[in-house]
Amino acid sequence: MAGTRRVAALWCPDWPATAAAADAELPPGHPIAVLSANRVIACSASARAAGIRRGMRKRQAQSSCPEMTVVTADDHRDGRMFEPVAAAVADLAPTMEVLRPGLLVVPASGATRFHGGEENFAELLVDRIAVSGTESQVGIADELFTAVLAARSGHLVPAGGDRDHLAGLPIAELAAEPSLCGPDRADLVDLLRRLGLTGIGAFAALSATDVGTRFGADAIVAHRQARGEPGRPPSAQALPADLSVEQVCDPPIDRIDAAAFAGRRLAEVLHRHLRERSVACTILTVEAITERGQRHSRTWRCAQPLTPAATADRIRWQLEGWMTGGRSRAHHARPDSPIGMLRLVPAEVVDAGALQQTLTAPELPGGAELSERARRSMERVQGLLGGDAVRIPVRSGGRGPFDQITLVALDEEPTPERDPSAPWPGRIPHPVPTVISESPIELVDLSGQPVRVTDRGAFTTEPTTVRLPDRRDGWELRWWAGPWPTGMETGAASPVSARAQVLLDDSRALLLAYRSGGWMVEGIYE
Incomplete structure (x- = not known):
């Protein structure tokens, strides 16, 4: 019944720029932009006021705002700097899930009753985060997807009103949050727009049968989200026994590089256990126990099943955040002594068929296994030779065959240097050379x-x-x-x-x- 379960989402706008500014200890209001592949992917409010927009080239952005600080995108920095925010929310609502750095969700029903209602709880969350100098917005709704979109406008959706709230939003909002959609959601939104469906309400009005027969699996998920229906339910199968893994740290860990190395090894062990049981993890709890017995725990939720590299990234972000306190002054957030034990606890698993690999065709016999083995081998080589030593090709835009490939380091975001969908007069025709x-x-x-x-x-x-x-x-x-x-x-x-x-x-x-x-x-x- 609507109203028996509520979800609150806390969203920190422009988090990559906020994290970069905090890491560089820049004064409040100083314009800053975060770049990837020589283009702006995030910027501060003061930079936007100066005319900076996402997608701008570096040279254009710097000419528009010469005093602006420009930094390179860094997922590890974003994750490390988000820990003080998560810790502040944990003081008010101990049960939470981090969707990505800059966005987390908490079950709101119990918390709002304890703190005197939804409005009071939302204001309390925003005020608590503001103490650390971080802007945030809170949205509350019946379903997680609706709550995340509502947080972008700071809206509290009435109980039972998810579908009505979503109906007035443009169709592009279905792909506004990458942590809650599949990798092809942007293509789906573009197709729906070309079909004349410009609003979420128009898409929700389609029958589930028509969507299921015309589009792919992620479109079915998007349709349920558009209708305000419950999202992915927990796996019906019981969690396999002894699925959690732990490692006693001897000697205890007190350095970030040692923590990252231990986290990567533990991620490999966890995914070996997952493969043996033919499951994949979608919600993971990272736990660290210090020599003095202090326990730190944080839960991460992902739209797609975690890969070993994605698991290792989240472990590293979390450990760096705990060990440095996000470079905040909240010393209570840091471990009271070196870390003596690490533990990974899968809180939700799905069938391993949901885990798709991209290095080889997974639909071929043995393709998924070969892809995973190839990736593990490349990660070992990367660990020996350095992060930039192993590169993979990403389809890019250009006229000649060299232009149509961008090489990026393994595990970095596969962002091309040039837009492959842009017109390229004089481009060599397909098929291109192999x-x-x-x-x-x-x-x-x-x-x-x-x-x-x-x-x-x-x-x-x-x-x-x-x-x-x-x-x-x-x-x-x-x-x-x-x-x-x-x-x-x-x-x-x-x-x-x-x-x-x-x-x-x-x-x-x-x-x-x-x-x-x-x-x-x-x-x-x-």
Whole structure:
């Protein structure tokens, strides 16, 4: 029955910027922007007042507000600095779940009765957080999703009024909180908008059958959220026995680097146990016990099942937050002695099929297992060689094959340097080469003379053979296309003035690039 269960969400606006400003000990009101892939992803209110907006390039943002401080995005900093906020809320409502740094939820029914009503409880939360110099907003509703969106406007939704509150919001709000939606939610919102559904109420009016047959699994979740229906219920299966893992720290941990290392090892142990029982964790409690017996505990909720890397990140954020007190003056939040024991307790699990991997196709036989093994291997190499030593490709925007790939460090947010959905006139057509190369070759005509590109973008003579430099033999051409002119591209070592495609007599297809008067193999089609 509506009203028997209420959820309060506490949201700290612009948390990455707030955490960065606190970490740098900047004065209140000083403009600051957080950048990722050379673009603004968060900024302070004072920076917005100066014209800074999300998505701006670094150079444009600095020219708009020269006195602004610019910092790089850092998830570990965000998590570490959020611990004093979580600790302050825990003083008022001990049971809570952290969705991400900057956002947490608490069961509101008991807390509001104890503190004299929902309005009093919300004001108390905001005032308690304001003591540490952090702005926050509180939303209360029947369901978690509604409460999170309500927190963005500081709204207390009446009991039973979730659907009515959501109906007036734009459809983009379905993807406003990444911690409560799947990775493809933005694509779903774009599709719904193109179908003419511009408000959440219009989407909620569709029948569940129509949504389930037309869209994917996350659309079903979004539809339930739009209708104000209960979210994902706890797993129907009982938690497997002995699923929690713990580690006695010998010697006790008193350094952040040692804590991070221990947390990563414990995360690997936990996920090995989860794999053995064919389950994945969605709600995790991190516990630390000091030598003197002081206990610290925090619960994290995730929309998607946790991976070993995501678990290790949350352990590190939590331990850093406890051990440094978020660099706040609340010394009571810090452990009273070195940490003697770490424990991980899965509070909710789902079937392991919900855990999707991206390094290989999980639908292939053994794909998920191979993906997980590959990722663990790369994480070990990363641990030995450093965070930037292992990089993975992310599809990016651009004209040439080098431009269309951005290499990012493993476990960093896969943010491309250039928008792949933007128009790129002159982009090489699909399919793109599967192998990228920069190997010099010679393109010659029937008489063995080099074939070049004229000022008008044509071959000087008809090409017949591709051969390696200083070699008389080569591969005859069965077919060729081009050349077509192009321009300077960011991934190239030198300007590319033309490209051509050729099919060799051994059935290999090559993408050739004409640079500085010579030809290179830029890509191989397989």
